[in-house]
Amino acid sequence: MALDIDWNALQAAALAAAEHAYAPYSKYAVGCAALVDDGRVIVGCNVENASYGVTLCAECAMIGQLHLGGGGRLIAFVCVGNGQPVTPCGRCRQLLSEAAAPGMLLKTPSGFCTIEQILPESFGSAALGTNSR
Numbered sequence: 001m002a003l004d005i006d007w008n009a010l011q012a013a014a015l016a017a018a019e020h021a022y023a024p025y026s027k028y029a030v031g032c033a034a035l036v037d038d039g040r041v042i043v044g045c046n047v048e049n050a051s052y053g054v055t056l057c058a059e060c061a062m063i064g065q066l067h068l069g070g071g072g073r074l075i076a077f078v079c080v081g082n083g084q085p086v087t088p089c090g091r092c093r094q095l096l097s098e099a100a101a102p103g104m105l106l107k108t109p110s111g112f113c114t115i116e117q118i119l120p121e122s123f124g125s126a127a128l129g130t131n132s133r
């Protein structure tokens with residue numbers, strides 16, 4: 001399945017998104033991109049703030065784009081930090097897990113993996129007794 005996805009194009013989209021990063025504090029420009037199950041490619045960049053804890057990761061912007069563009073499920077995801085693939089932070093793994101299609105693949109520095117592999121036994125809507133999926 002990983003071979004069916006144009007990972008070079010997805011990573012190029014993430015790199016282009018990183019050009020828009022607002023990261024004057026960390027100087028760590030992040031961009032991410034995901035392929036949605038309807039064929040859309042969505043992107044995000046990090047947006048920092050002088051109040052550091054308010055910083056938005058690239059994934060936050062991207063998940064906003066997912067919903068603004070009509071929703072859907074992510075089938076492939078890549079994130080780059082200062083030009084290199086990185087694994088998403090803990091909070092963003094949680095964000096991705098709720099938006100992921102079953103079997104969504106992530107490109108990481110150590111290869112391809114699923115969200116379940118990097119966020120095992122995740123918290124989800126089932127625990128709330130709601131049916132948000």
Ligand code: THU
Nearest residue numbers: 026028030046057058088089092
């Ligand atoms: N960052 C992201 O945008 N995504 C991640 O998954 C990890 C961290 C950003 C937040 C902050 O602007 C900078 O990287 C340094 O932590």
